[in-house]
Amino acid sequence: MENVVIIGSGCAGLTAAIYCARADLHPVVIEGSQPGGQLTTTSLIENFPGFPDGIGGFELVNNMKQQAEKFGTKFLSEEVIFIDFSLKTKKLTTATGTMEAKAIIVATGAAPRFLNIPGEKNFCNGKGLSTCATCDGAFFKNKIVAVIGGGDSACEEALFLTHFCQKVYIVHRRDQLRASKIMSEKVMTNNKIEILWNSVPVEMLGNEKLSGLKLVTSGQKNILNCDGVFLAIGHTPNTKIFAHWLDQSEEGYILTSYSQTNISGVFAAGDCADPKFRQAVTAAGLGCSAAMEAERYIVSKC
Numbered sequence: 401m402e403n404v405v406i407i408g409s410g411c412a413g414l415t416a417a418i419y420c421a422r423a424d425l426h427p428v429v430i431e432g433s434q435p436g437g438q439l440t441t442t443s444l445i446e447n448f449p450g451f452p453d454g455i456g457g458f459e460l461v462n463n464m465k466q467q468a469e470k471f472g473t474k475f476l477s478e479e480v481i482f483i484d485f486s487l488k489t490k491k492l493t494t495a496t497g498t499m500e501a502k503a504i505i506v507a508t509g510a511a512p513r514f515l516n517i518p519g520e521k522n523f524c525n526g527k528g529l530s531t532c533a534t535c536d537g538a539f540f541k542n543k544i545v546a547v548i549g550g551g552d553s554a555c556e557e558a559l560f561l562t563h564f565c566q567k568v569y570i571v572h573r574r575d576q577l578r579a580s581k582i583m584s585e586k587v588m589t590n591n592k593i594e595i596l597w598n599s600v601p602v603e604m605l606g607n608e609k610l611s612g613l614k615l616v617t618s619g620q621k622n623i624l625n626c627d628g629v630f631l632a633i634g635h636t637p638n639t640k641i642f643a644h645w646l647d648q649s650e651e652g653y654i655l656t657s658y659s660q661t662n663i664s665g666v667f668a669a670g671d672c673a674d675p676k677f678r679q680a681v682t683a684a685g686l687g688c689s690a691a692m693e694a695e696r697y698i699v700s701k702c
């Protein structure tokens with residue numbers, strides 16, 4: 401039987417692995433369908449402490465993986481397809497078999513929602529389309545950008561982008577923001593922000609780099625020229641497979657108290673349990689907390 405199995409290999413999962421491995425627990429990481437998690441789709445990370453010149457997303461997670469391996473973590477390039485948390489010994493099934501563990505750390509992350517419109521896939525990875533203004537905003541100094549969405553995230557992203565950009569459009573599909581009153585007021589009184597109401601993006605335009613958005617505004621087709629597009633239409637936590645076992649919010653985020661889920665010995669960390677911050681550094685911190693709680697659980701209860 402394994403001591404601890406970590407499901408997911410993004411920032412939270414890898415940090416949990418480093419801590420569990422250094423505690424001599426010989427953790428196993430099941431890497432999942434996107435090894436390295438969301439960071440692998442970000443070009444340069446300038447806000448992870450310790451890297452004054454920034455670091456590539458792929459390089460950062462690769463470094464974390466090497467660090468976890470160095471202390472004895474085993475990586476399985478597989479996906480969990482079945483779970484049984486009914487007994488004290490937890491069971492996980494992948495395509496190649498079933499394993500048992502004393503403790504589990506769920507770090508399956510979340511996926512930003514995409515519009516699924518023509519052109520969208522062409523501009524990921526530093527070509528003008530981003531899902532995180534905090535990560536990529538500084539690359540759009542004095543540029544014109546559009547934020548898609550009308551919730552608190554869209555408003556927060558738009559306000560953040562005004563620190564760098566010449567002009568920020570919020571493109572919203574309705575005539576009213578979903579965001580809280582205070583956030584709505586902030587964007588509506590910021591003279592760098594213009595809201596395009598009743599506007600539905602139907603295509604992303606550009607050759608090498610993104611150069612505009614095709615919109616349908618109140619039934620009329622038009623083109624918005626811009627250098628960048630930030631999607632803020634929500635995230636979906638990768639937690640479906642746990643729905644039967646772990647208490648979740650309405651949106652599917654795993655509910656935790658100090659990393660502990662409703663099932664003793666099952667912990668959760670990172671974006672799958674964090675609807676609010678979703679930063680690499682917060683995910684790493686939550687991975688550390690989950691590992692420390694898992695270690696305490698194994699020492700005291702197993």
Ligand code: NAP
Pocket residue numbers: 514515548549550551552553554556573574577578579632633634635675676
């Ligand atoms: P959200 O509240 O679900 O808003 C998503 C927005 O995207 C909505 O305005 C929605 O339009 C729009 N949208 C969704 N699918 C779309 C599509 N296919 N095409 C065009 N537009 C689409 O998500 P969120 O803004 O990420 O916020 C999530 C949660 O975190 C909320 O509870 C929020 O309050 C919270 N949050 C809080 C803060 C803060 O307190 N500072 C900051 C960020 C987030 P409709 O309005 O028409 O549905």
